[in-house]
Amino acid sequence: MDTSSILDEAGIARLVDRFYDKVRTDPLLGPVFNAAVHDWDEHKKLLTSFWCSVALRANSYRGNPMGVHRAQPAIRPGHFERWLALWRETTPEILDEAGTAQMTEYAERIGRSLRLGLNLPEHLQARPLGIPIVGQSRK
Helix, strand or coil: CCCCCCCHHHHHHHHHHHHHHHHHHCCCHHHHHHHHHHHHHHHHHEEEEHHHHHHHHHCCCCCHHHHHCCCCCCCCCCHHHHHHHHHHHHHHHHHHHHHHHHHHHHHHHHHHHHHHCCCCCCCCCCCCCCCCCCCCCCC
């Protein structure tokens, strides 16, 4: 295990690197991510920028997370639950207790927002809201 670090750009970069190494090989998440990500080094840089913008108010991320996730029709509620479980496992390997708590709170909030935007239930047992997404036909 790494020496825990405070929440700074270097710590976030280590977190993103270790976390997405786990995602790539995860039996549930790997197939979805590996089909969508063509250059993992660039993707990790982008995600480090995203998380620095979220956690450090770095304002360095330029992208549309909702649009990216909407373009992935294979995403299901179980993917979010597994993603968050891996995030919770990985953050204390890299960050101190305060950084872990903060990054977990951000991840939970972002996950809820994405699930709502994708019309997915928050939990596997829950039913979707049934609210159509503008520009998408119902199946």
